[in-house]
Amino acid sequence: MATHRRPKQPSRARVYVFTGAAATAVALTAQVSAHAAPAQPSKDEVKAQVDKLLEEQEQAAEKYNGAKERADQLHKQAEQLQDQVARGQAQLTELATGLAAVAADEYRQGGVDPSMQLMLSTDPDRYLAEASRFEQAANTQADTLKSLKDQQRRLDQQKQEAASVLAELDRSTQTLNDAKTDVQHKLQESQKLLGQLSVADRNAILRGTDDTASRSSGRIDPSTLPAAGGSAATAVKTALDQQGDPYKWAASGPDTFDCSGLMVFAYAKAGVSLPRTSQEQATVGTNVGTDIANAQPGDLVIYHNDRRHVGMYIGNGLVVHAPRAGDVVKTMKADAMPISTIRRV
Incomplete structure (x- = not known):
């Protein structure tokens, strides 16, 4: 005849282990749930964060406006300087061409001093007439050379000024781009926050209808x-x-x-x-x-x-x-x- 035995009862130690494990599982589940579903921010919390972001956005926007105004001024100034440089270069080329023509003419005459050529002339009337023209030509050549040097000096100065303006324009453009990026970042952040609210609450914050002081x-x-x-x-x-x-x-x-x-x-x-x-x-x-x-x-x-x-x-x-x-x-x-x-x- 079979012998029936009563099931062995769990020991008190095993009960403690099972109870502790269950408690740990509950705690872990609670932590996971907390991470999975964070507490929804209140309307007031969102408003405070959005207000701060929009204030910073306004600051960045005004910085952008200032940088754009300066960049526009510099761009116009650079165009004017570059136009001056182009015209100055054309004048310089014209003066240099004139002097080159004179030098070529002297070379073709064998390099003899024009005044010496006149002295050897057997026609006194021709000598006096040519001497007068020679003096005028010499003066004109000296004036042309002086103009050439002055124009070269002005051209160098304009080029330096244009380079300086263009360098500042590059810096201003960088400031402009940085400010634009900052504005867009602030707006994106504020939109994320506002997206957590109802349409009515979102509009109330944006339009200031929940703020008596600034209400339209x-x-x-x-x-x-x-x-x-x-x-x-x-x-x-x-x-x-x-x-x-x-x-x-x-x-x-x-x-x-x-x-x-x-x-x-x-x-x-x-x-x-x-x-x-x-x-x-x-x-x-x-x-x-x-x-x-x-x-x-x-x-x-x-x-x-x-x-x-x-x-x-x-x-x-x-x-x-x-x-x-x-x-x-x-x-x-x-x-x-x-x-x-x-x-x-």
């Missing part, structure tokens, strides 16, 4: 504003006519703008030429200080310590400006950001 006060009718005088009247009207046009970095119209580009476009319509960057615009005209109470329509309001942003005062405590990537030309409270300086153009 809606499309402004110029007839509701205090009148501006002179060129400022045209500039204010032009800037307000652009309300709703998209922000685009490095753009100065006619359909897209960055902050300083809007100022350039508006004042150009009034016949006033402004420098391209907000930093340069912070030095034009008359300094009105930083108190918005002293501002008049048409004044440029420069913001932040690094002067990276600019808007145009339009009256009633408002400015019109091109805010940042993803936004449009609109108005805001003039004191919504720290004012660096106010300039009357």
